[in-house]
Amino acid sequence: xxxxxxADAVPTSVSSVTDAGLQAQLYLSDRIIVPAEAMRDxxxxxxxxxxxxxxxxxxxxxxxLHAYASALASSDxxxxxxxxxxxxxHPLAWPATNKKLAxxxxxxxxxxxxxxxxxxxxxxxxxxxxxxxxxxxxxxIAQGGGNLAPRxxxxxxxxxxxxxxxxxxxxxxxxxxxx
Numbered sequence: 001x002x003x004x005x006x007a008d009a010v011p012t013s014v015s016s017v018t019d020a021g022l023q024a025q026l027y028l029s030d031r032i033i034v035p036a037e038a039m040r041d042x043x044x045x046x047x048x049x050x051x052x053x054x055x056x057x058x059x060x061x062x063x064x065l066h067a068y069a070s071a072l073a074s075s076d077x078x079x080x081x082x083x084x085x086x087x088x089x090h091p092l093a094w095p096a097t098n099k100k101l102a103x104x105x106x107x108x109x110x111x112x113x114x115x116x117x118x119x120x121x122x123x124x125x126x127x128x129x130x131x132x133x134x135x136x137x138x139x140x141i142a143q144g145g146g147n148l149a150p151r152x153x154x155x156x157x158x159x160x161x162x163x164x165x166x167x168x169x170x171x172x173x174x175x176x177x178x179x
Contacts, residue, residue: 017045020058031069033164035122040169054150061139061152064094065163073161104136108177121166127157135166147172
């Protein structure tokens, strides 16, 4: 169940995309790992007219990942992030739609070594000995915006009830067969 006192301790809004990343590191670090190297070119995103809305949407996404990781830590099995978002009824659940969330990349991205390698991202050495792992799951902060449309790539570490963010930044760093 959702703890009201937890909601009071965590800010409900942010001022920019960069602020969303920094607030995630500050307030959500018990369940979400966001290394500095995962945050790419956030200043470019902050320079756009969309910065305030992208920042707020990113913050909402980070809070959804945190709430899911907290559900993983409970005694109940919340299922996958997608199913938790679709079925939990949690007020912080992210929209479980193809336009907002992908739990894996397309077969064409997975089969192309160059495209796949762009998604080998930093993760705690408790998850992978070399500190990297392929991450196909991602939250789509914006559909429009072309190469600047922000993305959050993540890995769910169910054993430790944590979410590792390997990338937070503009879509241009995650090429696909359409770009």
